[in-house]
Amino acid sequence: MTDDTLHGLLTELTPSKAKVDAYLADTYVLETVEQLTRLGLDPERFSSEHSLLLLKPDAIVARAVEPTLTWLADNDFEVVDARRVVVDRHVARALWYFAWNIASPERRRLADLLVGISDVLVLVVRAPAAQLPTPVRLAEAKGATDPRKRQPGDLRYLLGRHNYLLNLVHSPDDPADVLRELAIYFDEDTRAEVLTRALEGGDRRAHAAALGRELYAETPARSFARADAVARLCAELGAAATESLDHRTSTADSDAAHVALLDAAWSAGRPLDPWSLIVLGSYVLPMRTGSGAQTLRPVGATDWLEARP
Known part of the structure; x- marks a missing residue:
């Protein structure tokens, strides 16, 4: 894929010009786009129809897998695959690479401890009836990182751990982020399996719940107090x-x-x-620096709709 073609693709997948510029040379994005293209799949269609939902180690400690699966079903999201993923400090930095330049040293230290608590659960979801791309709709519906901005009906509000750092779940903001995060979580062979399973479209909630129980057996429930x-x-x-x-x-x-x-x-x-x-x-402890460093601004539904012709 040429630079011009990739630029055109990314422009369709995010309204953020800064993100387009950054992702043109992002190894994770390039890996997924190349693999989808080689397999005869449309990167734009796949990343618009599917998203990823990460249940972090704090979600495992909080026993949040089953409530999350129920919330997804109640909000018309289908779980089409689920994977247990080993995480470390490098995965955390890859996921939040374009945001952690404003994270405080204390937040990074706590995040490094958090990834050592347990493996994580990554769900592949889609919302067939949604007017918005699935990742945009899911990002809006899960609720804000800031507990003060969460609303009844949001996933993070439902899960009830009203904390900035311990927010239990993460999802991509837009389809461009879906491409990137697929390559962060999964190597090429696993990614091929995930793509195949996602396109089959079966209901994988029972499998996700079983993986959750495995993680519970290895990770004790703890107090958030x-x-x-x-x-x-x-x-x-x-x-x-x-x-x-x-x-x-x-x-x-x-x-x-x-x-x-x-x-x-x-x-x-x-x-x-x-x-x-x-x-x-x-x-x-402080979660952000006061240096005024720039980061890629999260994309919301309003951004997406305003950017469409």
Whole structure:
């Protein structure tokens, strides 16, 4: 595919000119487009009719697989494939490469801990009756990253973990992102299987639920409560926790006290409960830098509709 042809394709798949420019040289996008073309499939059609829904490790801990599958069915999304995927810090950076230049160092540190909690579940979905492309409709329906912007009916609102970092699910913003994320999650052989299964169009909810149960068996359910995380870390740190709370802050339950507790935990030089670090950090540590760095702005349904002729 020539640069001009790829440019034309991407222009159809996203209203973001910045994204088109970035994805022209993106290895993940190029891999998927090349494979679809070689298999005789239309990249524009496939990525418009299908999307991906990632259930992150926090979704596994929260036992969110079954509620998510129910929500998808209730909102006219079909699950046409489901895959268990091993993730690490590199997968996280690949997924959010164009956004993490504004992520705080603390957020990256917590995200690196989070990907070590469990494998993830990736669902391939489609919405045959939707007027919008499936990825655009799903991105709108799942709800915002910011808990204050979530609405009743949103997937993230339904799942009930109203936290910025621990938002349980992720999906591509538009069809261009679908092409990119297919190559992040899956190698070429697995991707070929996913494409075949997706085009067969069978109902794979039962398979997804079974994979969820496998992940549950390996990953204990845990509390998302800040107080429980503080209690666990204090118990593990002992005197070091008491010293951090007594000498560096005046109020034991303040954000400053809990930041001091995290500092003590990371300074201890010994393994501590990663889930408690993640939960407490998600409440009190900054999630974004204040540097004003630019990132690719998420695409919404309004952007998509306004960009269409």
